[in-house]
Amino acid sequence: MLSYKLTIRISKLKIAIPVVTLAVIAVVIGAGPEGMAQDEFLGRGQSQSSGAASKGEGEAGEDVLGTPTAEVTGAPVLSVVPSVAVSETYDSNVLFVAGQQKDDYVTRITPQATAELKGRLMSGTLQAGLTGAYYVRNPDLNYVGANGGLTLNLDNVVNRVVPRLRIQVSDFVTYTPQPPAFLNPEARAGGQSDIFARGIQVARADSIQNTSAITGSYTLVPRVSLNARYAYSFMKFFNTFATPDAGTFVDTTSQSANIGVQTAVTRQDNFNVSYTYSLSSFGQGAGGIGSFTSHAGTLTWSHQFTRTLSGSLAGGATAAVPDSGATSLNFTGSASLNWVQGKTPMSLNFSRAITPSYYVAGTALISDAVSVSARYPLTPRLGVSGSANYGQNSSSLTDVSLSFYSVGGTIGFSYVLIPGINANLIYNYNHFQQDFQGASSEFDRHFATLAISAVWR
Numbered sequence: 001m002l003s004y005k006l007t008i009r010i011s012k013l014k015i016a017i018p019v020v021t022l023a024v025i026a027v028v029i030g031a032g033p034e035g036m037a038q039d040e041f042l043g044r045g046q047s048q049s050s051g052a053a054s055k056g057e058g059e060a061g062e063d064v065l066g067t068p069t070a071e072v073t074g075a076p077v078l079s080v081v082p083s084v085a086v087s088e089t090y091d092s093n094v095l096f097v098a099g100q101q102k103d104d105y106v107t108r109i110t111p112q113a114t115a116e117l118k119g120r121l122m123s124g125t126l127q128a129g130l131t132g133a134y135y136v137r138n139p140d141l142n143y144v145g146a147n148g149g150l151t152l153n154l155d156n157v158v159n160r161v162v163p164r165l166r167i168q169v170s171d172f173v174t175y176t177p178q179p180p181a182f183l184n185p186e187a188r189a190g191g192q193s194d195i196f197a198r199g200i201q202v203a204r205a206d207s208i209q210n211t212s213a214i215t216g217s218y219t220l221v222p223r224v225s226l227n228a229r230y231a232y233s234f235m236k237f238f239n240t241f242a243t244p245d246a247g248t249f250v251d252t253t254s255q256s257a258n259i260g261v262q263t264a265v266t267r268q269d270n271f272n273v274s275y276t277y278s279l280s281s282f283g284q285g286a287g288g289i290g291s292f293t294s295h296a297g298t299l300t301w302s303h304q305f306t307r308t309l310s311g312s313l314a315g316g317a318t319a320a321v322p323d324s325g326a327t328s329l330n331f332t333g334s335a336s337l338n339w340v341q342g343k344t345p346m347s348l349n350f351s352r353a354i355t356p357s358y359y360v361a362g363t364a365l366i367s368d369a370v371s372v373s374a375r376y377p378l379t380p381r382l383g384v385s386g387s388a389n390y391g392q393n394s395s396s397l398t399d400v401s402l403s404f405y406s407v408g409g410t411i412g413f414s415y416v417l418i419p420g421i422n423a424n425l426i427y428n429y430n431h432f433q434q435d436f437q438g439a440s441s442e443f444d445r446h447f448a449t450l451a452i453s454a455v456w457r
Contacts, residue, residue, distance in 0.1 A: 131146075
């Protein structure tokens with residue numbers, strides 16, 4: 001009988017684990033919640049980017065420890081990359097509300113570990129991390145947050161039963177008292193959903209976010225495939241540290257199912273026609289509707305302009321149907337442009353979608369989000385990166401009058417002290433405004449961070 005063992009190599013330590021045992025462990029760990037909408041610039045993003053920037057799952061080549069992968073040796077290989085970041089931050093508004101502003105100095109320690117499996121039957125990435133924060137002036141805000149993520153490529157497993165079928169599973173979860181208004185570039189590149197990070201900054205409160213998804217693709221004929229995706233997301237709030245300027249925190253659950261047909265017209269062009277159904281539900285005391293459904297039809301074109309430049313353009317319409325009241329019909333779509341030249345990536349993204357409101361009042365929002373990011377090596381040791389975000393969210397239905405406006409930017413410098421250890425200097429600015437039933441409030445937030453981060457490869 002043919003059997004496999006997984007070889008783990010960390011420094012001089014070598015461990016053999018039966019692959020079946022590892023698969024069971026991965027499934028058990030991945031059965032929990034999602035989320036990792038990241039609220040920190042450091043630590044989490046580093047581990048995620050290391051996974052996202054790795055070679056495609058199952059590809060032949062060398063892993064981070066220099067061990068040939070399964071395509072070469074026939075034996076699954078697991079690489080484990082631990083990392084840690086220690087930072088000192090000045091934050092001008094630790095409660096994230098207008099009229100209750102408190103500034104503080106915050107010390108954070110963020111340990112993280114990312115494990116990547118490359119095997120013939122399956123491949124994937126598992127990561128987990130903690131964030132411990134100490135506040136000098138407001139020690140009652142001290143906290144320990146957690147994040148985790150799992151991605152699995154099950155193509156080779158399902159191909160043994162149904163040829164031409166591909167399946168990927170993902171799950172991201174984060175627990176934090178400061179959910180971010182926007183995803184950072186590393187989280188976006190890692191495939192995290194932005195359903196709860198499109199420009200709405202909630203007041204400080206313990207929260208848990210989770211998104212689980214399964215994606216499948218079946219090749220009907222050469223160049224034509226049937227694609228499907230199901231996602232389940234939720235956001236729940238617990239202890240609160242500040243009173244919202246209006247309304248309340250809204251526990252929100254969202255489910256979506258998508259199906260479409262993709263055609264490769266040329267080697268550079270792909271067209272996709274899809275339909276998406278979603279259901280969003282709100283907890284007690286949401287202040288708006290109890291739930292709404294949406295129906296979206298979208299046509300997407302993607303094009304590879306050159307080896308370094310690619311882009312996509314999508315357009316369609318979405319109908320939002322509340323549990324009571326009139327239906328609204330809105331134009332929705334997206335556009336993206338991505339350029340990668342060596343160690344210099346740049347990206348521009350725009351999307352317009354119907355999303356649930358999870359703050360002030362539960363309702364359907366028409367959400368416009370724009371993000372741009374870039375990274376450039378100034379010298380072999382010194383690099384600079386920056387990003388900017390814009391968000392405009394307003395009620396799509398007539399149940400409440402609600403809108404959010406936000407704009408922000410980040411610039412950071414990273415210097416390699418020695419291989420694997422970096423010094424980072426980061427500045428971030430955000431401006432937030434909300435209007436609810438004619439009452440308006442707004443505030444700014446500045447924070448500057450000095451950090452040392454280390455990665456062991």
